[in-house]
Amino acid sequence: MKSAGQSKFKSILAAGGFAVTAECGPPRGANAEIIHRKGELLKGCVDAVNVTDNQTAVVRMSSLAACLHLLELGIEPVMQMVTRDRNRIALQSDILGAYSLGIRNILCLSGDHQSLGSQPEASNVFDIDSLNLLHAVRVMRDEGKDMSGFALNSAPAMFIGAAANPFADPLAYRVVRLAKKISAGADFIQTQCVYNLPRFKEWMRLAREEGLTERVYIMAGITPLKSARMAQFMATKVAGMDVPEGVIKRLSGVTGPAALEEGLKIALETIAELRTIPGVRGIHIMAIEAEERVSELVQAAGLLPRPVK
Amino acid sequence: MIVAKQKPIAEIKEMLRPYQKVLILGCGTCVKTCFAGGEDEVATLGAALRLAFGREGRHIKTEELTVERQCEDAFIQEAVPAVARNEAVLSLACGAGVQAMARRFGKTILLPGVNTTFIGVLEKPGLFTEECSGCGDCELDTFGGICPVTRCSKRLMNGPCGGSKNGKCEVSPDIDCAWQLIIDRLTALGQQDNLKRYIPAKDWRPSLSGGPRRLLREDHVV
Amino acid sequence: MSSKFEPKIHVFYCVNAFAQGVFSPPDAENAAFVKSIKMPCSSMIKDVFILKAFECGSDGVVVIGCPSGKCKRVDGNMRAAKRVAWVQKLLDEIGLSGKRLVYTVGDETDAATTLLLKQLAELGPNPFKPVEQANPK
Numbered sequence: 001m002k003s004a005g006q007s008k009f010k011s012i013l014a015a016g017g018f019a020v021t022a023e024c025g026p027p028r029g030a031n032a033e034i035i036h037r038k039g040e041l042l043k044g045c046v047d048a049v050n051v052t053d054n055q056t057a058v059v060r061m062s063s064l065a066a067c068l069h070l071l072e073l074g075i076e077p078v079m080q081m082v083t084r085d086r087n088r089i090a091l092q093s094d095i096l097g098a099y100s101l102g103i104r105n106i107l108c109l110s111g112d113h114q115s116l117g118s119q120p121e122a123s124n125v126f127d128i129d130s131l132n133l134l135h136a137v138r139v140m141r142d143e144g145k146d147m148s149g150f151a152l153n154s155a156p157a158m159f160i161g162a163a164a165n166p167f168a169d170p171l172a173y174r175v176v177r178l179a180k181k182i183s184a185g186a187d188f189i190q191t192q193c194v195y196n197l198p199r200f201k202e203w204m205r206l207a208r209e210e211g212l213t214e215r216v217y218i219m220a221g222i223t224p225l226k227s228a229r230m231a232q233f234m235a236t237k238v239a240g241m242d243v244p245e246g247v248i249k250r251l252s253g254v255t256g257p258a259a260l261e262e263g264l265k266i267a268l269e270t271i272a273e274l275r276t277i278p279g280v281r282g283i284h285i286m287a288i289e290a291e292e293r294v295s296e297l298v299q300a301a302g303l304l305p306r307p308v309k
Numbered sequence: 310m311i312v313a314k315q316k317p318i319a320e321i322k323e324m325l326r327p328y329q330k331v332l333i334l335g336c337g338t339c340v341k342t343c344f345a346g347g348e349d350e351v352a353t354l355g356a357a358l359r360l361a362f363g364r365e366g367r368h369i370k371t372e373e374l375t376v377e378r379q380c381e382d383a384f385i386q387e388a389v390p391a392v393a394r395n396e397a398v399l400s401l402a403c404g405a406g407v408q409a410m411a412r413r414f415g416k417t418i419l420l421p422g423v424n425t426t427f428i429g430v431l432e433k434p435g436l437f438t439e440e441c442s443g444c445g446d447c448e449l450d451t452f453g454g455i456c457p458v459t460r461c462s463k464r465l466m467n468g469p470c471g472g473s474k475n476g477k478c479e480v481s482p483d484i485d486c487a488w489q490l491i492i493d494r495l496t497a498l499g500q501q502d503n504l505k506r507y508i509p510a511k512d513w514r515p516s517l518s519g520g521p522r523r524l525l526r527e528d529h530v531v
Numbered sequence: 532m533s534s535k536f537e538p539k540i541h542v543f544y545c546v547n548a549f550a551q552g553v554f555s556p557p558d559a560e561n562a563a564f565v566k567s568i569k570m571p572c573s574s575m576i577k578d579v580f581i582l583k584a585f586e587c588g589s590d591g592v593v594v595i596g597c598p599s600g601k602c603k604r605v606d607g608n609m610r611a612a613k614r615v616a617w618v619q620k621l622l623d624e625i626g627l628s629g630k631r632l633v634y635t636v637g638d639e640t641d642a643a644t645t646l647l648l649k650q651l652a653e654l655g656p657n658p659f660k661p662v663e664q665a666n667p668k
Contacts, residue, residue, distance in 0.1 A: 084463070088510060110463050110470045113480050124463070131467040132510040147510065165471045173492060176505055180467060184507055192471065239474040318624040349577065353621075356582030361625040363586075364658035 007104035007159040008076050009048035012307055013188065013217045018275065019282030020303055021078065021190070021219060022046045022294045024070070026061035035061070035069040038291045043075050045295040046285070047306055048105060050078040050190070054085060057117025064094055067103050078161065079103050082111025087127035088136065092146050095137060099156035107161040107190065108133040131184045134162055138185030162186040164218075166203035167196065167242035175206040182216045190284040193221035195266075196242040197273050204277050213279030220274045223286045224293055225263035228252040264297060271301045310430075311339040311403045312437045313346065313423040315354065318361055324420045325358065325369065325399065332395040333358075333422070334388060334410070335375030336402035343437055345423045346401025348375040354401070354422065379406025385413050392417055445515025445522065451503055453494035458511070460487035466508035538651040539565045540644075541584040544595035545573040545611075547603055548637030554595065565589070573597065574607030581618045581632060590657045591631045591647050598636045608636070628654055 012019050022042050027034040042049050049070055053063040067077035079098050081091060095106065108130045114122050128136070136147050137160050144155035162181040166174055178189065194200045200220065207213055225231050228251040235243035247266060254262050274280050287293045298304055325331055333351050341347025355371045362369045374391045376384045379402035388410075392398055397418035400407045403425040411419050427439035442459040449456060458464050462480045469488030472479030476489040495501050513519060546552040546569050556564035566584075570576065573596030584592050594615050596608035612634050619629030630650040635643035 110465060112472065113462050115462075115480050126464040127513065128510040129463070129465040129467050130470075131507065135507070135509070163471065168469075168471065168473060170492075173504065180505065180507060184467075239472045239479050318621070349579065352579040353577075353582060356579050356586055357621055357625050360582060360585055360627060360659050363660065364626055366660075 005104075006157070007048075009078070009105055010159040010187070012047050013281055017282075017307060018303070019048075019217070019219060020046045020285070020298055020306065021048045021050060021282065022285040022287065022291070023050045023052065024066070024291060025052050025055055025288065026063065026066035028058065028060050030061065032069050035066050036073060039070050039073040039075050041291045042294055043073060045298045045304060045306060047282075048076040048078050050080055050107060050284070053080045053082045053109070053111065054117075055080075055112070057084065057112045057114040057119070059118060064098055064101075064103075067098065068101055071102050076105070077103055078105040078107050080107045080109060081133065082109045083126055083128055083130060083133055084111030084114060084124050087125050088132075088147055091128070091133060092136060092140070095140065095156055095158065096152070099158060104157070105159045105161065106137055107163065108137065108186075109163055130162065131181060134160060134181060134185035136185075159187055160185050161188040161190060163191070164189045165192040165240045166194075166200050167192055168240040171199075171203065172206070174203060175210060175212070178207060178212055178216075179210055182212060186216055188217040188219060188281075190219045191221045192240055193223040193286055194270055194274065195247050196244050197270065199242060200274075201277060204279050208279050217281040218279055219282040219284040220280050221286055222267055222271060222274075222283050222297075223288070224267040224290075224297060225251060225259075226290075227255070227259045227263070230263075264293075264300065267297055268300055271297075271303075310342050310428070311405075311425060312343045312427050312429045312439070313340050313403050313425045314343075315345050315350065315401070315423050316421070318357060321354075321358065321399065321420075321422055322361055325362075325397070328369070328397040328418070330370045330372070330395045330397075331358075332372045332374060332388070332391050332398045334379065334391075334398050334400045334402070335373075336377075336379040336400075336406050337375055338378045338380075339403055340401055340406075340423060341375075342431075351375055351401060354399075379403075380409045382409065382413060385410060443516065444511070444513070445519075446512065448508075451506070451508070452491050453498055453500060453503070455487055455491045455494055457487050457491065460485070460490070464511075466511055536652070536656055537563055538590040538648065538656070539563055539588060540591045540593060540647070541565060541587075541589045542567040542593045542595065543570060543573075543576050543580065544568070544593075545570050545597055545608070545637075547571075547601075548573070548595050548597050548640075554640075572602070572604050572607040573611035574602075574604065576611050576614055578614060578618050578621070581615070582621075585622075585627060585631070585657060585659060586661060588657060588659075588661045591651050592633075593640070593644060593647060594632070594634045595640055596634065596636055598638065627657065627659065630654060631657070 024038050051063045051066045054060055063079050067079045070077045110130045114120055114124050137158055139145055141155055141157050144152050146152055164178050228248060231243050231248045231251050234241045251259055251262055271283055285294050333355050335346045335348055335351035337347055351373050355373045372391055372395055374388060376387050378384050392414055397420055399420045399422045400410055401422045407419055407421050428441040429437045429439045432438045444458045461468055462478050463470055469486055473486040473489055476486055478484040478486050495503050544554045554567050576594055581592050596611045602608040615634035619632050622629040633643050633647050
């Protein structure tokens with residue numbers, strides 16, 4: 001297992017590099033092999049891997065456990081924590097446990113409502129929200145205190161992240177929200193996946209104006225599209241997603257491998273654009289259940305090899 | 310008001326199965342207003358139950374009575390003779406009323422005929438919506454009169470979440486995103502700066518989370 | 532069915548639904564319109580009146596209102612129609628079948644009663660047998 005040290009992900013960003021992260025969903029079962037397989041696909045092509053926390057309110061292997069499996073492979077995990085299932089006591093407890101096991105990065109989220117998941121009959125928790133969690137982790141790290149003010153015997157020096165959505169309405173309020181998350185404790189931000197570049201650029205411009213890009217590392221989200229149907233689905237059925245007509249059109253009329261090719265092309269064009277935007281410090285690739293595409297994408301984008309600490 | 314909804318006939322029938330003589334006891338306050346348990350509903354339910362059992366060849370004897378409020382002993386007292394005449398009481402009051410009855414009538418079978426749901430308002434004729442969850446520490450002044458504890462499905466103090474779509478909550482398109490409402494209202498009030506304020510983690514002690522609550526007004530104890 | 536089933540039907544009608552303010556039962560060989568109750572407005576109908584009709588042994592109930600837009604109290608006929616729909620669902624829950632109850636407007640009464648009789652022929656008599664009901668109040 002990797003020995004305790006600082007977050008490698010943080011070091012790359014602090015040194016001025018353009019970081020690359022990806023996402024990995026734990027299995028719906030106790031089989032560690034599945035996580036190992038996903039890990040092997042991602043190893044070496046990204047700087048850190050986000051591990052989701054019962055994503056879409058469906059029971060999966062815990063984020064904490066899956067992060068540990070990735071650590072064993074020599075991969076740096078970002079442990080996602082949602083406030084839906086655990087109260088402040090359990091969340092703080094897991095942060096201490098995670099840090100003690102070598103986990104150095106946290107992403108704080110509210111989480112999808114359980115009514116949308118596999119066990120809608122469960123009650124939810126939502127004792128605190130994602131901003132309260134950001135704040136709590138920051139205080140634990142910088143002041144060595146838990147939420148009750150108790151002095152911890154050892155402060156977890158976590159690199160703290162939050163999600164942001166430049167594509168939800170209203171645009172101006174989205175920047176206010178970003179500022180709030182940074183003030184609460186966010187060191188890095190991973191955004192919703194970008195297809196609408198003009199809109200994203202506008203959000204970045206407003207963020208720069210507020211001085212926010214000086215205070216936080218912004219990683220733009222990327223999800224390569226596989227087909228026109230996928231693009232349509234995301235455009236209409238997924239909350240807070242902005243997929244312009246032009247993108248859908250490019251994918252209509254091509255199927256199978258040709259559609260995958262086009263999807264990859266769009267992603268590469270987007271990445272190239274993103275790298276020119278001041279304040280964008282990296283990309284976060286969300287290739288849900290398509291981890292094998294990540295290395296292909298990162299390589300074609302000219303982002304290999306990744307820095308080795 | 311407290312909003313409740315009558316239980317399905319099938320479920321009530323099951324509860325009444327062991328009994329021959331039943332008092333259907335209504336309440337003239339909250340449940341009357343939401344059409345779950347006032348005099349009219351007591352009469353309708355009485356007829357419905359007699360028909361439902363009757364068509365199986367079973368004739369249940371029902372007595373019908375409605376008191377002003379089932380949550381106050383002074384009013385419940387009026388039901389004493391009727392309760393004595395029957396084997397069980399099917400109460401159409403909210404959960405508080407049923408329990409007030411249980412406090413007074415220690416040896417009476419009490420059956421709940423409605424599902425008590427929420428504290429709400431009549432948004433428009435026929436539509437009742439949940440507004441308050443009794444958190445015990447009201448912060449409606451901060452949020453422009455819209456409660457994020459109750460009306461935000463995730464109880465966010467610093468909302469909205471990423472699931473808000475076209476002003477609707479990710480849970481259902483029938484549910485308005487409370488935070489969209491808060492943003493709109495604060496903006497209309499010229500208080501949008503409230504949105505920049507970080508609201509710390511809520512202290513849930515004054516809510517049910519801290520245990521069932523009591524209110525003692527010494528000035529009213531005689 | 533052994534003997535010929537003669538359905539007993541209760542009618543609740545709004546006096547304004549008919550020209551002379553009177554409901555005349557249509558010619559029907561196998562129906563006995565046992566009771567016609569007139570109302571100053573169809574909205575006077577209450578859920579419990581319909582259910583009581585069935586408790587008295589009625590096999591079917593007709594509620595008659597004025598055509599849309601013609602209610603003298605503006606929307607009484609709409610309210611009556613909604614109440615009838617509510618009781619139809621309740622009758623299904625009770626196990627009597629909501630098909631024993633119809634709402635109609637004055638002009639369409641003949642068609643509605645024909646339909647009701649057809650449904651009653653399939654459903655048979657009301658399975659509930661009235662019994663002396665003790666109600667001290």
